[in-house]
Every structure is written in C-alpha cells, then in structure tokens.
Amino acid sequence: MNRGIILIITLIFFTSCKEEKQINVDKLGEIIKVEKRDSLSISINMPANSFTVLNVWLKPYDEFYLEFKNRSENDSILVKKLPLLYDNYQMNFGFFSYNKNNDFIMTNRHFIANQVYPDIELKLDSTILEYIKKQPNNILTDSIYNSYQNLGIKYFKNKNLKTSELEKELDSLNTFFKNLSSNQKVNSLINEMLYLDKIQNIKPKDERIKKFLEKSKEILTGSAQSALLFNYFKNNAEILNYNELNTNKYTKTYIELLAIGAYRFLKFVDNKGDTRYNQAVSWLKTTDFYKRDSTYIKKQITPLSNENFKKYLSKLTLLDIDGKQISISKIISQNKTQYYLIDFWATWCAPCIQGVKTMNKMNIPKNVKVISFSIDKEKDTEKWKLKTKELKQELTYWFNEQKPENKGFTEFIEIQSIPRYVLIDKNMNLIDQAFYHPQEPQFLSKLKDIKSNKYW
Incomplete structure (x- = not known):
C-alpha cells in the first residue's frame, strides 16, 4: 500500500549572531501578531515499529518533512512541538492508497489550529491517521476542501465537461460554503481562495483574483493560499x-502575497534561472519579504556558480589550533569522507554554541564530517582555543576574516550572520551554501538523505 501524509503548518525562524549582538529575525510588520501561546504540539499515538511523515510548513512559503518513528516494541505516543506565531494555521494531511480493485484512493483530513486549539492529537493505525479529539469547525474545513477537490477530479476525468458547466458548479460551491462559513473567518477565507484558484485555472486573467489579493489583510498559512499565489x-x-509595484499604489500585504507567489514560482525547477523572469527576480529582491530571509531565498531562485565557489574555497587561509597554516584541500585529504559541513561560528555567539552542543548530541551520518571555522577576532584566538576544546570540536580552525581571500569567500556566499552552515562534497562541490541549523527538525533528516540533494 502506498501512503503519504501531508500536513500544513507555518513559520519558524531561528536567532543568529552578527558581530557581538544577537539579532531577532524581522517580523512581518502588519501581518504577524504576537500570541500568548508560543508553541503548537502534534502528538501521534503510533503502533510498535511504525513510521510516518508529515509535510510541515515552517515558513509561509516553504515546507519540509517531519518524521515520526516509533522504534519500540510497544504502542507509543510521539510528540513534536513547533512555534505558534500566527493567528491561525490551516493544516491538512492526506493518505494515498489503493483499494482491493487497485483503484487509487486519496483520503484527506483538514483542520484549523490556533490559540484556542493549539494541540493536535492524532492516532495512526494500520490504514489511516485519525483525530483523537476533533476540534469544532473542522468538519466544515474538511467539507470545503474535499468538495473542491472532488469537483476538480470530476472535471479532470470527464474531458467532455464544458468549462461553463464547471464554472457554474464552482459558483454553486462557493455560495454554499460562503453562507455556511459566514461567521467563521478562516473557513470563509479558505473557501474563497480554493474557489478563486479553481477559477483561475479556467480563466487565468480573471480580475476577481487580483481584486481579492489587493483587499487581503492577512497571510493564511497552508496549501490554499500557497496554490492561489x-x-x-x-x-x-x-x-x-x-x-x-514599488509605489504606494498597493498595500504591504498585497506586495507580501505577490512576493510569496513570485518566490514559489521562481524556485520551481522548470523556472529556476529562466532568463524570461529576470525582471521578476530583480523586483523580488527589492521587497521586504526577500530582505528578511535573503540568504535562503537567493539560493532557492538564483543558485551560486559552483565553479566560482570552488575557486574561492580553495584559496582560503586557515590556522589550526597549533597556529599552523592549512588549506581546505589539505583538511579534506587528511580527513576523508564523502561530505563536509562547514560551521561558521564564534565564541561570543550563543546560537552558534547551542548549535555545536546540539550536533554533539546527534548521530551525525558517518559520511559527513563537521569542519568548524571560528571567525573570532585575532585578539580572541586564545579564547577560541579554550572554547573549541570545551565544545569538543574535532576539525577546528581559525578563519581570519581580514584576509583578502577569506573576505572574498564570505562576500561571495553572502555571510551576514552566524551561525552559518555550508555543505560541500569531497571534491569541494557546493551542495548548499546556507544549510539548515541543527535546531531545525529537517537538519538531520536532510543530512541522512544527502545523496538526494542536487549540486548547484
């Protein structure tokens, strides 16, 4: 039986250091509101020796796979916690399977999580993931999603169905759910977004979509808004x-929504690096959306030149803990493995130190070695030597930022804050110039699945 599970959640940012100050990631201005509850918990009651995956959105514009593994011989409850920074989270998960007649079946569940209902309790048996405690209004959320999905399937299977007939059915669905959800803000938004997304599939330039986005006042996490954008x-x-777009004609929220749509579109494999969209890339770089997370977004839409990366990397000047000069190529030749994770850190950076401690507790894959580059000032090299021994960093080197060759490298990969993690292979090919932080759930899973990552 083939089965996959999709769960939509939302946003997480980790603090970073820049010089000797800790910096909090910028918030989304008028869009994010501070909440009392700071975390969302997902618990799954799982059978012995079972495994499942949830597709989680840590940011309103990207997602990753969150694994739940029960390795014990008994049924167990596994709990994961994620930040609760938005008013509402539209979530969904779906099972893909085949029935006895070998027909493809998709079973969906949809719900809303927020300050009132921040804890999701689920149960996994041999065939399906179910709610332990169903929250109010989720039955309607389920119904909205499944109705639009079923209509889409109907239209896909029946090639003779006229566009006008589909539009009539969409209008009917929209009116029906608009009446039902009139006092439920989130379900009302979900209904409208699903409706308009289906409409633009048959009428790509329908003005209603633009008008809806121009009047929008919030970012709603999840697949409904992501697909629409x-x-x-x-x-x-x-x-x-x-x-x-760079004038005062449009609201900040509209520009934010358009930027998310641009990012989702430009990172799509068929569009990445397409010169037809150079103007779109240039505009995106002027937005607050891009500036808040520029390092991450840039690598998704305009990856670095691997050839230039290797040139800069090979010229680095490093000092080992005994004060001897050494090159990155020699470090690799003396410590052979398939992959290397370069960790830029400093003794004054609390998140950096926490990252090292977190990695020390992990079972890092045997084909990956961590190389630590301290960017401490020259006057603090003795402090670095003491701290690096305390942290038990095995491959540890001092990275003098003032050296022209070193400065050229950091400017090329745009290191604006630390910690910063750069993933390379044994031939110094770039895999990721801004890899996940150890505190992020996808850090270890990505390292374990490193062979599936594409080289720039």
Whole structure:
C-alpha cells in the first residue's frame, strides 16, 4: 500500500549572531501578531515499529518533512512541538492508497489550529491517521476542501465537461460554503481562495483574483493560499508592471502575497534561472519579504556558480589550533569522507554554541564530517582555543576574516550572520551554501538523505 501524509503548518525562524549582538529575525510588520501561546504540539499515538511523515510548513512559503518513528516494541505516543506565531494555521494531511480493485484512493483530513486549539492529537493505525479529539469547525474545513477537490477530479476525468458547466458548479460551491462559513473567518477565507484558484485555472486573467489579493489583510498559512499565489504569479509573471509595484499604489500585504507567489514560482525547477523572469527576480529582491530571509531565498531562485565557489574555497587561509597554516584541500585529504559541513561560528555567539552542543548530541551520518571555522577576532584566538576544546570540536580552525581571500569567500556566499552552515562534497562541490541549523527538525533528516540533494 502506498501512503503519504501531508500536513500544513507555518513559520519558524531561528536567532543568529552578527558581530557581538544577537539579532531577532524581522517580523512581518502588519501581518504577524504576537500570541500568548508560543508553541503548537502534534502528538501521534503510533503502533510498535511504525513510521510516518508529515509535510510541515515552517515558513509561509516553504515546507519540509517531519518524521515520526516509533522504534519500540510497544504502542507509543510521539510528540513534536513547533512555534505558534500566527493567528491561525490551516493544516491538512492526506493518505494515498489503493483499494482491493487497485483503484487509487486519496483520503484527506483538514483542520484549523490556533490559540484556542493549539494541540493536535492524532492516532495512526494500520490504514489511516485519525483525530483523537476533533476540534469544532473542522468538519466544515474538511467539507470545503474535499468538495473542491472532488469537483476538480470530476472535471479532470470527464474531458467532455464544458468549462461553463464547471464554472457554474464552482459558483454553486462557493455560495454554499460562503453562507455556511459566514461567521467563521478562516473557513470563509479558505473557501474563497480554493474557489478563486479553481477559477483561475479556467480563466487565468480573471480580475476577481487580483481584486481579492489587493483587499487581503492577512497571510493564511497552508496549501490554499500557497496554490492561489503560485498560480496567480504564473499567470501574470510576464505582464506585471514591476516598477508600479514599488509605489504606494498597493498595500504591504498585497506586495507580501505577490512576493510569496513570485518566490514559489521562481524556485520551481522548470523556472529556476529562466532568463524570461529576470525582471521578476530583480523586483523580488527589492521587497521586504526577500530582505528578511535573503540568504535562503537567493539560493532557492538564483543558485551560486559552483565553479566560482570552488575557486574561492580553495584559496582560503586557515590556522589550526597549533597556529599552523592549512588549506581546505589539505583538511579534506587528511580527513576523508564523502561530505563536509562547514560551521561558521564564534565564541561570543550563543546560537552558534547551542548549535555545536546540539550536533554533539546527534548521530551525525558517518559520511559527513563537521569542519568548524571560528571567525573570532585575532585578539580572541586564545579564547577560541579554550572554547573549541570545551565544545569538543574535532576539525577546528581559525578563519581570519581580514584576509583578502577569506573576505572574498564570505562576500561571495553572502555571510551576514552566524551561525552559518555550508555543505560541500569531497571534491569541494557546493551542495548548499546556507544549510539548515541543527535546531531545525529537517537538519538531520536532510543530512541522512544527502545523496538526494542536487549540486548547484
């Protein structure tokens, strides 16, 4: 039986250091509101020796796989916690399977999580993931999603169904759920976004989509808004007046939504690096959305030149703990493995030190070695030597930022804060110039699945 589970959640940011100060990641201005409860918990009652995966959105514009593994011989409850920074989280998960007739079946569950209902309790048996405690309003959320999905399947299977007939059914669904969800803000938004996304599939330039986005006042995490924004930008990427977008004609929320759509579209494998969208890339880089997470976003839409990366990397000047000069190529030749994770850190950076301690507790894959680059000032090298021994960093070197060759490298990969993790292979090919932090759930899973990552 083939089975996959999709769960949509939302945003997480980790603090970083820049010089001797700790910096909090910028918030989304008018969009994010401070909440009393700071975490969301997901618990799954799982059978012995079972495994499942949830697709989790840590940011409103990207997702990753969160694993639940019960390795014990008994049924166990596994709990994961994620930040609760938004008003509402639209979540969903779906099972993909085949019935006795070998027909493909998809079973969906949808719900809303927020300050009132921040704890998700689920149970996994041999065939399905179910709620232990169903929250109010989730039955309607389920119904909205499944109704639009079923209509889409109907249209896909029946090639003779006219577009006008589909539009009538969509209008009917929209009106029906609009009445039911009139006093439920989130379900009302979900209904409208799913409706408009289906409409733009048959009428790509329908003005209602633009008007809806221009009037929007919040970011709603989840697949409904993500799909709507992706398709809207896809339909308008080559005709948008990008210069006009940088005026006061539009609200901050509209620009934020459009930027998310642009990012989702530009990172898509078929669009990545396509010169047709150079103007869109240039505009995206002017937005607050891009500036808040520029290192991560840039690597997704405009990856670095691997050839230039290797040139800069090979010229680095490093000192070992005995004060002897050494090159990265010699470090690799003396410590052979398939992959290397370069950790830029400093003794004054609390998140950096926490990252090292977190990695020390992990079972890092045997084909990965961590190389520590301290960017401490020259006057603090003795402090670095003491701290690096305390942290038990095996491959540890001092990285003098003032050296022209070193400065050229950090400027090339745009190191603006630490900790910063750069993933390379044994031939110094770049895999990821801004890898996940050890505190992020996808850090270890990505390292374990490193062979599936693409080289830039």
